[in-house]
Amino acid sequence: MTASPSDPTAAPAGxxxxxxxxxxxxxxxxxxxxxxxxxxxxxxxxxxxSLIADHGTSRNTVREALGVLRxxxxxxRRQGVGTVIRRRTYEHTLERLTGLAETLSxxxxxxxxxxxxxxxRPPREVARKLCVPDGGQVVYIERLRRLGDDPLSLDLxxxxxxxGRPLLDADLAGRDLFSLIEESVGGPxxxxxxxxxxxxxxxxxSALLATPPGQAxxxxxxxxxxxxxxxxxLEFLRVRGDRLAFRAELDRGTGVLDxxxxxxx
Amino acid sequence: MTASPSDPTAAPAGxxxxxxxxxxxxxxxxxxxxxxxxxxxxxxxxxxxSLIADHGTSRNTVREALGVLRxxxxxxRRQGVGTVIRRRTYEHTLERLTGLAETLSxxxxxxxxxxxxxxxRPPREVARKLCVPDGGQVVYIERLRRLGDDPLSLDLxxxxxxxGRPLLDADLAGRDLFSLIEESVGGPxxxxxxxxxxxxxxxxxSALLATPPGQAxxxxxxxxxxxxxxxxxLEFLRVRGDRLAFRAELDRGTGVLDxxxxxxx
Numbered sequence: 001m002t003a004s005p006s007d008p009t010a011a012p013a014g015x016x017x018x019x020x021x022x023x024x025x026x027x028x029x030x031x032x033x034x035x036x037x038x039x040x041x042x043x044x045x046x047x048x049x050s051l052i053a054d055h056g057t058s059r060n061t062v063r064e065a066l067g068v069l070r071x072x073x074x075x076x077r078r079q080g081v082g083t084v085i086r087r088r089t090y091e092h093t094l095e096r097l098t099g100l101a102e103t104l105s106x107x108x109x110x111x112x113x114x115x116x117x118x119x120x121r122p123p124r125e126v127a128r129k130l131c132v133p134d135g136g137q138v139v140y141i142e143r144l145r146r147l148g149d150d151p152l153s154l155d156l157x158x159x160x161x162x163x164g165r166p167l168l169d170a171d172l173a174g175r176d177l178f179s180l181i182e183e184s185v186g187g188p189x190x191x192x193x194x195x196x197x198x199x200x201x202x203x204x205x206s207a208l209l210a211t212p213p214g215q216a217x218x219x220x221x222x223x224x225x226x227x228x229x230x231x232x233x234l235e236f237l238r239v240r241g242d243r244l245a246f247r248a249e250l251d252r253g254t255g256v257l258d259x260x261x262x263x264x265x
Numbered sequence: 266m267t268a269s270p271s272d273p274t275a276a277p278a279g280x281x282x283x284x285x286x287x288x289x290x291x292x293x294x295x296x297x298x299x300x301x302x303x304x305x306x307x308x309x310x311x312x313x314x315s316l317i318a319d320h321g322t323s324r325n326t327v328r329e330a331l332g333v334l335r336x337x338x339x340x341x342r343r344q345g346v347g348t349v350i351r352r353r354t355y356e357h358t359l360e361r362l363t364g365l366a367e368t369l370s371x372x373x374x375x376x377x378x379x380x381x382x383x384x385x386r387p388p389r390e391v392a393r394k395l396c397v398p399d400g401g402q403v404v405y406i407e408r409l410r411r412l413g414d415d416p417l418s419l420d421l422x423x424x425x426x427x428x429g430r431p432l433l434d435a436d437l438a439g440r441d442l443f444s445l446i447e448e449s450v451g452g453p454x455x456x457x458x459x460x461x462x463x464x465x466x467x468x469x470x471s472a473l474l475a476t477p478p479g480q481a482x483x484x485x486x487x488x489x490x491x492x493x494x495x496x497x498x499l500e501f502l503r504v505r506g507d508r509l510a511f512r513a514e515l516d517r518g519t520g521v522l523d524x525x526x527x528x529x530x
Contacts, residue, residue, distance in 0.1 A: 018380065018407075021469035026421055028467075029501040030390050033460065033486050039390075054389040068467050091460060094359060094513050115283065124319040125295050125304075142283075156291055192515045195298065195356060198463035198481040198506030202293075202333045204286035216463040216481035216506070221298050236294040241463030241481070248359050248513060250457045 024064035027055045031069060036089045036245055045075065045083040073212075073242055087242060090147075094194065094248040099176035100145065100153065100237075108148040112155075114172045116142040119161065126158050129223055130231050139164025141172060144208060151209045153239040163232045181224075181233060190227035196220050196246060201238070209240050216241040289329035292320050296334060301354045301510055310340065310348040338477075338507055352507055355412075359459065359513040364441035365410065365418065365502075373413040377420075379437045381407040384426065391423050394488055395496050404429025406437060409473060416474045418504040428497045446489075446498060455492035461485050461511060466503070474505050481506040 031051075034040065046054065051062045066083055069075045078084050092103045101110040122130070122138045132138055139159040145152045157177060159167065166184045167177070182188055200214040209217070217238050224233040296316075299305065311319065316327045331348055334340045343349050357368045366375040387395070387403045397403055404424040410417045422442060424432065431449045432442070447453055465479040474482070482503050489498040 019469070021467075022380075022407075025467065025469060025503075026501075027388070029421065029484065029486075030388050032462065032464075032484065033501075034390055036460070036462070056386055056388065071467060072464055089462060094515060115287075121321055123292070123295050123321065125299060142287075156294065190516075194513045194515055195301070196461065196511045196513075197297065197301070197354060198483050199297075199337055200465070200479065200481045202286075202290065202336060204284070204290060214465065214479055216465045218463050219294065219297065221294075236291075236298075238290075245460055245462045246511075247458070247460045250359060250459055251455075 020061055020064055023057060023061045024068060027051075027057060027061060027065035028068040030055070031065060032072075032074060035069075035074060035085055036091060038088070040085060043085050044081060045085070047082055089241075089243060089245050091245050091247045094246050099178040100239075100244075101176040102178070104147050104152070110152075111146050112143040112173050113146070114141070114143050116140055117168055117172055119165070119168075122158055126234055129234050130158060130160055132160060137161055139168065141167070141177070143172065147243065150243070151240070152243050153237050154205065154208055155238075156236040158234045160232045177233070177235075178224075185226060185232075188227065189233075190225045190229065192222050192224040194220060194222045198241065205238055209238070211240055211242070218244070218246070285326055285329055288322060288326045289333060292316075292322060292326060292330035293333040295320070296330060297337075297339060300334075300339060300350055301356060303353070305350060308350050309346060310350070312347055354506075354508060354510050356510050356512045359511050364443035365504075365509075366441040367443070369412050369417070375417075375441075376411050377408040377438050378411070379406070379408055381405055382433055382437055384430070384433075387423055391499055394499050395423060395425055397425065402426055404433065406432070406442070408437065412508065415508070416505070417508050418502050419470065419473055420503075421501040423499045425497045442498070442500075443489075450491060450497075453492065454498075455490045455494065457487050457489040459485060459487045463506065470503055474503070476505055476507070483509070483511070 031045070045051070048059060048062055052059055055062065066075065070077065073086060075083050076086050090104060090107055092098070092100060104110050118140055119137050120140045121135070122132065122140070126138065127134065127136060130138060139161055141157040141159070143155045145155055159181070163181055163184050167180050170180050178189060197219045198216055199219055201209065201211060201217045203213060205217065206213045206215055209215070217240055220237040220239060222235045222237070223231055225231045296310070310316070313324060313327055317324055320327065331340065335342065338351060340348050341351050355369060355372055357363070357365060369375050383405055384402050385405045386400070387397065387405070391403065392399065392401060395403060404426055406422040406424070408420045410420055428446055428449050432445050435445050443454060462484045463481055464484055466474065466476060466482045468478060470482065471478045471480055474480070482505055485500070485502040485504060487500045487502070488496055490496045
């Protein structure tokens, strides 16, 4: 196969012809990542001519790429200004165990609407994961989290009672659970197992998170343990995909962190 | 606040009344995670009576929870059998740098339709991330990945020419890029920076991945480096959210892996 250094997004000698939609998606991926990583601090994208030069592609492809991002709600066209960023997606690290508010406090005021805070008998699977005996109780906290005025996530949290009871009288509306738990246990948390799904929001979730129906959301399960390996905190988060992204640094070697309690699945 | 050990999903003395949709979502989160982690090897969910007991909730709440999972395409009701799992979501680890095929080969045959494999002049931002000088070239590979007959992801890969050129003659349809790259460079890869977004698929992506319009998909950017820190492989993946989830083990301490090249944003 030969070099075709003219238009990098034009169909080269591949096994099938690529459509303009293919090329536009290719441009949109790069732009989305630049926007999320803060590459355009002015909040305005480079003009069409610059984008055509940067991506070595046609005007129509650039326009279609901007259309993809517009449909996703990432950018909008503003008369006399250009293509402006509507909403930035913030990056939350998965490199270490960090509360969302710790990441987001740099970008605005994080507040929580406490929907439930009580002692309950948990679903059997939740009891199993928290090593709570049959018939035992847990503390259940449900919060709607906002960044500024915009809903960001709906957080369902199950805590073992020893760790959770003191939190029922704490400032759940204003503070991160991690720091409250660390005050409650008198020391740092240990490790966590995290699983991240991408799903279309059901109507109830869309309404709560103030998104269009079917908005792509992350559902995150996070099981957090004390340094001695005992699980104390099981959370199910629904996070707006248009507000948050996850970031991690990986290594080709063996797993760098092993769950102290082994496989909890 | 007092204990209400009867129905854990019923509205306790929280600041506002929760709807049945709230309680159904709570049940659905737990079930989705159980399905993804392989808790129902028969492929059939426990019957309604068992689910009511396990979750300590009402029949109507269980039915609404199953409705949420049905709308997501996770389960379906089959006459005379019960609620069966339509499609399992597989978990891909973010604990270490692993190719998707390495994870998925346990579940079926992974194959790739090679859409493009050529030498191109990359978009400026791609050149910057791969430390390719202005006007330089890269190898571009675009593949549609399938697990069995079902499309799983669309992978756009930019490789530095020294690493990528030998791959143009390799078995791109049958093999994982990571193992091909490691053959090409004669040793293991080093580290990678990964960012994961959740977006609604544009019409072109939906068509390629054979999903309903607007399906929630992950868009993954992965920049992979050699052990000496030199970036050689920049990938943009679109992965069906109903087929794959990401999993990681985190630590409350400082970052466990630092990018050898520092912050590449």
